[in-house]
Amino acid sequence: xxxxxxxxxxxxxxxxxxxxxxxxxxxxxxxxxxxDPVTMVLRHQDVRExxxxxxxxxxxxxxxxxxxxxxxxxxxxxxxxxxxxxxxHGEYRALIEDWFRRPFNPEYQLELSNQINDAVDxxxxxxxxxxxSDFSLPVQSKALTLLLNVPIEEAxxxxxxxxxxxxxxxxxxxxxxxxxxxxxxxKQIDKAIEHPSDNLYSxxxxxxxxxxxxxxxxxxxxxxxxxxxGRDTVINTLNNSITYFAEHPEALERIRNEPRLIHQATExxxxxxxxxxxxGRVVTEDTYVCEHAVKADSRISLCWASANRDASVxxxxxxxxxxxxxxxxxxxxxxxHKCLGxxxxxxxxxxxxxxxxSKVKSIEILDEEENIEEWxxxxxxxxxxxxxxxxxxxx
Ligand code: EMZ
Numbered sequence: 001x002x003x004x005x006x007x008x009x010x011x012x013x014x015x016x017x018x019x020x021x022x023x024x025x026x027x028x029x030x031x032x033x034x035x036d037p038v039t040m041v042l043r044h045q046d047v048r049e050x051x052x053x054x055x056x057x058x059x060x061x062x063x064x065x066x067x068x069x070x071x072x073x074x075x076x077x078x079x080x081x082x083x084x085x086x087x088x089h090g091e092y093r094a095l096i097e098d099w100f101r102r103p104f105n106p107e108y109q110l111e112l113s114n115q116i117n118d119a120v121d122x123x124x125x126x127x128x129x130x131x132x133s134d135f136s137l138p139v140q141s142k143a144l145t146l147l148l149n150v151p152i153e154e155a156x157x158x159x160x161x162x163x164x165x166x167x168x169x170x171x172x173x174x175x176x177x178x179x180x181x182x183x184x185x186x187k188q189i190d191k192a193i194e195h196p197s198d199n200l201y202s203x204x205x206x207x208x209x210x211x212x213x214x215x216x217x218x219x220x221x222x223x224x225x226x227x228x229x230g231r232d233t234v235i236n237t238l239n240n241s242i243t244y245f246a247e248h249p250e251a252l253e254r255i256r257n258e259p260r261l262i263h264q265a266t267e268x269x270x271x272x273x274x275x276x277x278x279x280g281r282v283v284t285e286d287t288y289v290c291e292h293a294v295k296a297d298s299r300i301s302l303c304w305a306s307a308n309r310d311a312s313v314x315x316x317x318x319x320x321x322x323x324x325x326x327x328x329x330x331x332x333x334x335x336x337h338k339c340l341g342x343x344x345x346x347x348x349x350x351x352x353x354x355x356x357x358s359k360v361k362s363i364e365i366l367d368e369e370e371n372i373e374e375w376x377x378x379x380x381x382x383x384x385x386x387x388x389x390x391x392x393x394x395x
Contacts, residue, residue: 019378028040028289037299039298040278044308055284059337077217077224081225082225092218099200113351116139124392131388133163138159140234144226148201150200164231165180181228188201192205204222236275238349240383241349243384256358265322266346271329276333278302278305280301281300302333359393359394363390363392366388369385
């Protein structure tokens with residue numbers, strides 16, 4: 001659950017690890033989510049092991065149940081392939097895997113680069129900008145037009161929806177807000193049925209699953225995930241990375257001189273900020289996690305954020321080391337459900353880093369409000385509600 005914070009850490013780009021003690025001590029943490037307990041799995045090795053074990057820890061239970069906080073009460077449409085288990089999961093995934101690899105295409109990268117260049121130029125023109133709403137949200141939305149292959153103007157509608165499609169300012173589970181997305185998708189799907197084109201809607205409508213065409217409901221399930229899954233996560237990553245470079249101009253300078261570091265820096269920022277704290281699974285039989293008994297039909301969560309700070313895997317886990325060599329982070333999850341949008345997300349962050357390095361001399365944080373998730377006693381900073389920043393051009 002989200003709450004605005006009043007306490008700020010001295011460095012805005014410092015993101016403390018609230019799981020360390022429990023991770024070292026017992027390897028799990030029990031939390032409550034709407035009177036439904038969740039056992040969070042905290043160690044890197046365990047998280048990877050349980051993420052692979054889809055028979056005992058399943059994703060395809062009731063739609064919305066594996067999300068923490070659970071969205072069971074605000075939606076009943078299954079998100080695909082995220083809320084489906086193998087073997088169907090793999091069949092759905094195979095239909096869209098190639099499409100989600102388009103960010104590797106040079107033309108896609110060029111268009112993204114043009115978008116981000118324009119957005120950074122605008123920052124430099126304005127000088128002082130509130131980046132959550134006036135930079136990261138529009139950058140994420142415009143980039144999504146490339147992933148969907150729809151006209152860039154479509155982004156204006158999505159920008160109006162704000163940072164999260166299921167959460168509003170005072171309601172972490174906002175069913176009315178979800179309906180805005182659902183109605184929009186119904187219209188877009190109908191439009192694609194009438195006038196097939198080369199966008200993701202049409203590609204999905206034309207694809208076959210088990211010798212039949214995908215249904216409208218299935219197409220909607222894929223589209224909802226595409227809209228919801230990479231939204232606040234990407235936006236937080238952009239905001240957080242900008243605060244990092246504001247406080248570490250030497251890192252930007254180094255990347256400018258050694259551009260090959262962009263790849264390592266991208267992975268490291270994703271590891272450090274871990275935009276998605278965790279994802280749940282439903283336990284199918286009485287079993288144990290970290291030697292702790294868990295009951296059938298209860299939930300566990302795979303805590304990517306904790307695994308990414310596990311000192312048995314990452315040296316100096318609480319530091320951003322932009323040229324970190326070995327980096328088996330689980331920022332995009334792990335196992336069969338690893339994020340489909342990872343190539344797109346990476347490409348956005350890489351392009352941002354490259355553009356900042358080439359155009360920006362310094363960044364100054366003027367004011368900010370942190371975004372803190374609260375899980376019982378655990379508080380985790382995931383990003384910012386608002387950050388006002390001053391950008392200075394390179395000469
Ligand atoms: C779900 C989830 C997917 C969920 C990879 O994460 O992202 C959340 O932001 C949404 O609320 O419905 O799409």
